[in-house]
Amino acid sequence: MAETTQAASQITKRDFRSAFWRSFTLMGSFNYERMQSLGFLYSIMKxxxxxxxDDEEGLRAALKRHIAAFNMTCAPSTFVMGISIAMEESFKRDKELDPSTVNSIKVSLMGPLSGIGDTFFWGIFRVLACSLGVAFAQQGNPIAPFILLLVFNIPNVLVRWFGLKLGYTQGSAFLEKLEKNGQMKLVTYCAGIIGAVSIGTMIAMWxxxxxxxxxxxGEMTITIQEYLDQIIPKFLPLVCTLAVYGCLKKGMKTTAIIAGICVxxxxxxxxxLVAM
Structure with a gap:
């Protein structure tokens, strides 16, 4: 951690170790409403x-911010945790900053970091670890499962630890630079656009x-879906998603919405009338 960051920071090494170890629980309470949000919040709780x-109102507001939906590859998620911690410190120091920007930053980073994380951890390290483990197992070597676990988890642990520190130190310096240059609103606006694009992509895919x-x-066959695609591609998924969002905004319970969707x-x- 940079000396300037240490001087301004209230975060201790023990707090960082807590966030690091707790990050392994990120998937412990995964759900289809807010995905990894509970694990994310638990990780940065300390x-x-x-x-x-002693600012109970400020803490309560921060807890509410970080309970928002979050989902990305686990290993690089600590980088986002580090940035989130740095942003919360900035909000505490400067009351004029908009705290809602932290979720815009988180959403904008989910897609790019997940793409990198999936490529390396699920496309490279997992395949390599399993290949080496199987090779040792075929020879009857008892260290086969340990080889698999080590090859996959050593880079996993390193990325988690250094991602957390890098996200905090560089995130803090980056935010301070933006504040001095007055570019925070521009970054927030761009992050919001990226977040909206990411949400639209997820709707189209999922x-x-x-x-x-x-x-x-007569001799002409008309397929309704073809005409809907000509008007707006993925029109029905968009309508369904907006309807669910509208129900959530009105305060309807998630269980009631799920039951309504099923019926x-x-x-x-x-x-x-519809097909899945």
């Missing part, structure tokens, strides 16, 4: 308590709804 101290209805007029989906599926 640094947040250190930052806000929400699969189509209309299989067809009509025959409506079943009825529309049986009648042939």
């Amino acid at each position: 640094p947040l308590k250190r930052i806000y101290g 929400v699969s709804i189509s209309c299989p209805l067809t009509f025959t007029i 409506i989906g079943f009825v529309l599926g049986v009648t042939g």
Whole structure:
């Protein structure tokens, strides 16, 4: 940690170690509403308590911010944790900053870092670790499972530890530079755009709804889905997502929304109006 950062920071080495070890619980409470948010919040809980101290209202607001949906490859997630801690310190020092920007930054980093993390950890390290483990196992060597675990987890642990420190130190310096240059609003605006694009991409990839209805007029067969795609590609997934978002904004319970989706989906599926 840089000396200037140490001088201005209230975060101790013990707090960093806590965030590091707790980051291994990131997937411990995964759910389809907010995904890794509980694990993320649990990981940075001690640094947040250190930052806000006796400021219960500030701490409560910070906890609410970091319970928002979060999902990315586990190993590089500590980089985002480090940046989040640095931003929370900035919010504590400067009341004029907009605390909601932290979630915009988190969303903007989820996609790029997940792409890098998936490529290295699931596309390279996992394959390499399994290949070496299988090679030793075929020879009857008892160290085969240990080879697999070491080859995969050594880079995993290193990325988690140094990602946390790099995210905090460089994130803090980067934020201070933006504050001095007055470019924080521009970065926040761009991050919001990237976040919106990421959400739109996830809707197109994960929400699969189509209309299989067809009509025959003379010798012409009309497929409703083809016309919907000409108007707006992935129109039905977008409508479904916006409807769910509207229900959440109105305060409806998640269980009620899920039950409604099941009932409506079943009825529309049986009648042939929609297909998954």
